[in-house]
Amino acid sequence: MTAEFTAAEYKYGFTTDIDSEVFPKGLTEETVRAISAKKGEPPFLLEFRLKAFRKWKEMVEPHWLNAHYPPIDYQGISYYSEPKSKPRLESLSEIDPEILRTFEKLGIPLEEQKRISNVAVDIVFDSVSIGTTFRKKLEEAGVVLCSISEAVHRYPELIEKYLGTVVPAHDNFYAALNSAVFTDGSFVYIPKGVRSPMELSTYFRINEKETGQFERTLIIAESNSYVSYLEGCTAPAFDTNQLHAAVVELVAMEGAEIKYSTVQNWYSGDPKTGKGGIYNFVTKRGLCAGNRSKISWTQVEAGAAITWKYPSCILRGDDSVGEFYSVALTNGKMQADTGTKMIHIGKRTRSTIVSKGISADQSHNTYRGLVKILAKAEGARNYTQCDSMLVGDQCSANTFPVIDTAGNTAELEHEASTSKLNEEQIFYLQTRGLSKEEAIQLIVNGFCKEVIRELPLEFAQEAQKLLALKLEHSVG
């Protein structure tokens, strides 16, 4: 492997010049109050934020992950930023053309998507949600997809009832921080018996330099409803690290199903020096509250300097199902410590974990998983599969699967493997007429097949391309 191949340039490295309104750096109780006031929030939410803030102040920044990051200066971050021109939602032509051009560069043809695909797009640009398309069609079905700040005003009773119930404000250091200062995010509500008429999609993008993003997402699926939600992220290249501490909460009632898919491609820092890049410290958790409910997490984590997240399921309802399908790709100096927790509480609850880690260059890739089966979860079952692929000999892969079972009626299966993506495989495919890029794509997609096929079709293709693109320069 030669060094010249390791400098994969970040394709999305540009910034947009938009006049932003930015809070001064620093975090005090006043900042929290100011965010709440700026957004005109009801008193319960201010209380929620203040409680979280007070908890957070007592907490200590955690460092137990299998990665290293310097202590973060939380007073050096600005906690609020919004584009100054606030367009209305009805027409895209009213959106700042600069923003539209940014999305074009990102390869998100919004007009195209509106016309040809059946996807509603809610764009979070920095912290304020700018546009929601397809709203009318969704409204007809009774499906709500809007920014969480809008939901605070339109559906305060739902926010008050569910916010912080799956991920409590004091859950962990970053969840507490998020609860105190979150500025926007998405809210989804699917009424009883409704199948969302389309896949719901949100593209996140950090734009303001040194503005931490504290997204908050809440999805509620009432009994016997179904929703598939897609989240995709890319970010421009900056030298200073940016903290992305999001919280995602899912609630599935009896017989409901939530499918949550993520393709994450934040800027991962300079591939040689490791300088810059996003810290992707995210708390994602779903509650299978009702019997026969199902929550499925699918993630393709291909960016960020550090990824630290465990999308988890609390299987409280009897016969409820939790799934976690993950591809984590690290290259350059990236570090990922990701996995899942499946907490079996209800009877005959089932969970499936399929984790694919790909590490290249000098990166570190860790799977960490917990399968916890409580005594009353009679007949619970889990299947776990952890596969690692190494590219080159300077990277590392670790898996830490933990099983904690109280009953003796549980059935657990665990499979694991480690393989190497090698030059000989690529050469073999080239002698069959594939280019090097096509060869890498075929091999990697084969390795990730069980995960990729869980993604909605258009996302699957995007993810396949992304994985191949990231590895092109890592295979000498």
Added chain:
Amino acid sequence: MNLLEIKDLYAEIEGKPILKGLHLKVGKGEIHAIMGPNGAGKSTLAKILAGHPSYEITNGEIWFKGQNLLEMEPEERVFLGLFMSFQYPLEIAGVSNRHFLQTALNAQRKGKGEISLTSDEFESLLERKMALMEIRPEFKERAVNEGFSGGEKKRNEILQMALFDPDLAILDETDSGLDIDAMRIVAAGVNKMRKSDTSLIVITHYQRLLDYIKPDFVHVLSDGKIAKTGGAELALELEAKGYQ
């Protein structure tokens, strides 16, 4: 004009010289057997022809259909009509043999400026060729070479030769690791698959494969160059007397 001409080829890997002044000419429709002791450079020659990146060419030229092969990527050589059957075919986990073969064939058609086959067209072609090679249909669904026996891997290689329809096929130790029945099937497959104008370079340790694939020329490769060239009888002689 020769289909393939190798002139005074010197090649090394990690600083270690392997080929030391090799000359070879292969005409259209000819079958050349290359024999020789272990370490003589037989597999190196095959890999260099196919474009393996690990070898450094320190001297010499390789011309294929009048084009300078050494300036071409492995896949470009394929588009020009070159095929190599691997001694140790690689496994590709999670990729079905069908998907692999279709992807490869269409990549080649694209590279040659031809139109891709539809899935239906490909399927019927694949089924015909698989039947000829006596390969069971389930091999379409299995991951490429994964869990294949030695004989199954080699048959899968020859199946590719049949699908890709090359002008020159290099068979690198296609008989190694096969019992006599498996070898007979593979050799019969080569003969069935090969059009009369397809040239072959058959690299082998043993004469027995040449009972089934009759060479026009037999070359002895020793210490990085062709030490001796003869007709089919040379192989028998070598079998009896060894390489010394």
